[in-house]
Amino acid sequence: MWGFMPWWGLITCLTLVIWRGNKWFAQLNPRQVDSLGGERYGYHEERSGIGALGRLLLDFDVPAARFFRLRRENWFDRFGKGIRLVAEPEARDPIYDKLFFLDSDDESLVNLLWENKELRALLVSFLGRLERKGARLISMDAGNGKLSLYIGVGSVRRTGQLREESVAWLMPFLQAIRTLPASPTRPARASRIPADVVRRVGLTLFAFGGYSASWIWIMSSERLFEPAALTWFSAIFSVLAYIALAIWAFRHLGRVSNRHRALAMWLFLSAIGIPLCSFALIRAININLDFAEHNTFAVEDAVLATHHKRKGGPIHRVSFRILDGTHHQSDSLRIDWLDYRRLRSAWKDKDTGPVIVHVHPGLLGFGWREIIPQPAPVED
Structure with missing residues (x-):
């Protein structure tokens, strides 16, 4: 997913230069x-x-x-x-x-x-x-x-x-x-108002979708067990939303002379913005509105690791093993800088320590986990 970001930045810059570059x-x-x-x-x-x-x-x-x-x-x-x-x-x-x-x-x-x-x-x-x-x-x-x-x-x-x-x-x-x-x-002047509204909706979807997805993939901890499953689900939702909003844009524009330009701009921006908005929205609903009962596991020896890429910032991961029934299950997930500092602070700047892992079913059926740091044991 990190490889997506350079392309997103390039598309955003090209769009802005084409739209406003001459000014x-x-x-x-x-x-x-x-x-x-x-x-x-x-x-x-x-x-x-x-x-x-x-x-x-x-x-x-x-x-x-x-x-x-x-x-x-x-x-x-x-x-x-x-x-x-x-x-x-x-x-x-x-x-x-x-x-x-x-x-x-x-x-x-x-x-x-x-x-x-x-x-x-x-x-x-x-x-x-x-x-x-x-x-x-x-x-x-x-x-x-x-x-x-x-x-x-x-x-x-x-x-x-x-x-x-x-x-x-x-x-x-x-x-x-x-x-x-x-x-x-x-x-x-009324002939320009529908086109302005449609363009602004497309730009809003493009900007909000791109930067909300960027925040999830760069600044947020990895929580989903199977991100690909949620991506496919959001893709189906985004196709339906794209068709519905395209019909709205066409009907809202009416028979104005600049309809083809406004519609083309909207179709281009929304083709990028709607899938990203859909992923961010469905992920937020699945996680933030999930109030069902969850399984709790105590882990005594979770381990922090930091990988430095040649380009870009460090990537922090936490690895742990939980006892699921009669066997241990290993897991590792990427965490953001805030979670990293929270774990280091609870473990007194060490790279290993105890955590509580909550495994949630997800409101839409896409399981996710939550890492809660625990104080490091006091050494005698």
Whole structure:
């Protein structure tokens, strides 16, 4: 089980770097304000951890009721459409629909893009102009009274010219957004709430399952007689829980345009988190809620041993023999640092001494043992 921990740490680090790495390692220059043709805007230049210019961020004032994300469509979006998992509001324009993906249920914005052919042509030409300059459109996000334009700079050297051309090119789109009437349906922000809830549930399962299992395998004493049996039992339980929660996630998301991304993230994180949560939960129920009668054995000569691994900390074990009926039964189990100190203290810093061993049946039928240190006999 110790061999699992490096893989768990690697998976956790990769997940965090993919999810938040660009924000952790990027160097964001202070926001500056400029204006062009009466349009006031702010801009940042974001550099990577090695100092290379990575992104140009432009922000504009828009009505607070507008919430949407417009970005380049990718293969995963097309896959989601192919299996009818994505409910993106399309404009029925083959060129525009192939290039852009709109994440919003703002009916006013959808109608604007649907009815205004010139505006769709403007966005398509803006995308082509960026690519001819060696830049790329990352996304255009609106929310909380701001429209943020993220541009991947790429090989562009003169970002000032790129910034001014982008502002001039998008002025008609900004004016159209500002004059939109209020959406007659629910607020556009509501489309993001189910996805946020599903993502947070997946992250919670991933984090809680990983670190609770880590605590059991590293920081807790080994108590179960047959950990493999409980692992198989928890695996069956986790499969059922995974299916039930996947159905909940699918139904909770509803028909929103970002359902495929939120569901994919949830499925990945929960595929790791749910089995680990199941093992930790079932182990806790089996041990902590076990109030049945148990067998008690007195051991006079339990022995402590410490093994030092080449990598990692020491491993403490206690070995003993109990009289089960008419024959002796040997046992050895790994103990944590607290149990080790407790035994050493009771035995006056010696490596051998008496203990009481309680053998419990387990609430779910998975037997476990409990080691209770006894004071070392007084020497004459």
